[in-house]
Amino acid sequence: MKTLTISVAAYNVEETLDQTLKSFYDERILDDLEVLIVDDGSKDNTAKIAKKYVQKAPQTYKYVYKTNGGHGSTINKGMELATGKYFKVIDGDDWVDTDSLVEFINSLKKIDSDLVLTNHMECYPQQYKKINLVSGMENGKEYTWKDNINIEKVVLHSVTVKTKLLRENHVHITENSFYVDVEFVVWDAYVSHTIVYLDIYLYMYRLGEPNQSIAKVNMLKNIGMQEKISYELVKMYDQFVKNGDMLPRQEETIFHTFKRSIGSTMRTYLLLPTKIARKNIERFDKNIKSLSLVTYQRLNDDKFINLTRKGNYVLIPLLKVMYKIWVSKKYKY
Structure with missing residues (x-):
């Protein structure tokens, strides 16, 4: 079993996908990582870029084509196909800090918590901003919802969850719609019992682009x-x-x-x-x-x-x- 499955939501992301997939590539973690590139019916060069990485590291990268069904459908397909103990969603226009990903996967090997929280960076064209949504939690220590912890909110960029919990609870995300990431992270919080916080700035969240759905x-x-x-x-x-x-x-x-x-x-x-x-x-x-x-x-x-x-x-x-x-x-x- 892989330690981590990253499900990449990819729809017409030829301008950013190479940066996304390259950020996962490190010889130290290729055997522990599964990257599902879920192509949601792209009409640009998304498939070409994805297949380049499949050829480069077939033990890690998997290309999955599906007819267009929206962001939620890519998450659903990722949950269906994932073989990793843990599951994380990363959008095809975002990326991760590679060294942080190596540290993250090495940490995942040592823990068994249901929900894993990390920090992220908001990446604007002119500046990067550090975001930490957790307080009252020590790095690497396991907690439960009964403990005196403060998780301001959960967001797609901060959460990683046990794959089996998603399947056992028959989690299904609304398809053919934007803004479904909140459904996914609310489910992650609901199905989890134990939580660990890792003080790592892992996810690089691209912001400030005029074509984004959140503009x-x-x-x-x-x-x-x-x-x-x-x-x-x-x-x-x-x-x-x-x-x-x-x-x-x-x-x-x-x-x-x-x-x-x-x-x-x-x-x-x-x-x-x-x-x-x-x-x-x-x-x-x-x-x-x-x-x-x-x-x-x-x-x-x-x-x-x-x-x-x-x-x-x-x-x-x-x-x-x-x-x-x-x-x-x-x-x-």
């Missing part, structure tokens, strides 16, 4: 997908609550992770004209309430969502102005 102009274009995933997260949280098996700190981490997607959908609507923004936010929020009163009430603990709901949404014009100012400073259109 605000594209989020507005894809707002229907944001809504769709938000509703899926509402239903997931509702089911987890009904199952009655979440521990308090586990619930906190899951809540702080998925609430950001709900708030993000509302904030995207704030980019629309005021009347249209208010109408859509009210409709969206009422749909959440109809899907799960438990989730709707829990979301009141989020400051932004609570403020948005104040006085029957009367503060939306003010929030819209404030948000547009923030967006204009952070993003270039």
Whole structure:
């Protein structure tokens, strides 16, 4: 069995895929690592680049072609085919720090925790920013959700999970949609019992590119997908609550992770004209309430969502102005 499977979500990533795959290539870890390059129906040179690495190290790199089904479908295919003890998803426009990957895999060989958390770097065109979402955890020490730990949230860039837990819990990610990474990491937190934090800056997360799905102009274009995933997260949280098996700190981490997607959908609507923004936010929020009163009430603990709901949404014009100012400073259109 391989120590780690990395599932690479690859769709028309000819400009970045070589950097991604090269970052995994190190003679010290090739026998311990499986890289599944899941080509989601690309129409560029993604396949050509992928096959170059398959020829170079066939014991490590595997090329998998599938018809286009979205990011979630590549994760589902990766979970289906993975042979590694641990499973990690890396997007085809991101990469890893190679030396950190070697250290990471060597650490994975010595542990047996369900969930492994690492740091990551936000990589903007002009600067890199270190991100650490964990506090109260010693490097390499195993914890459970009962311990006094603080995991601010889980994100795709920080999580690695035991493959067998994903299969045993029949984890399936929504297909034909963007923004599904939150579904995957919420599942990772839910199915895990033991957690270890490794103080390694492993994942290099590319940001600041205008064609990314998280660019605000594209989020507005894809707002229907944001809504769709938000509703899926509402239903997931509702089911987890009904199952009655979440521990308090586990619930906190899951809540702080998925609430950001709900708030993000509302904030995207704030980019629309005021009347249209208010109408859509009210409709969206009422749909959440109809899907799960438990989730709707829990979301009141989020400051932004609570403020948005104040006085029957009367503060939306003010929030819209404030948000547009923030967006204009952070993003270039």
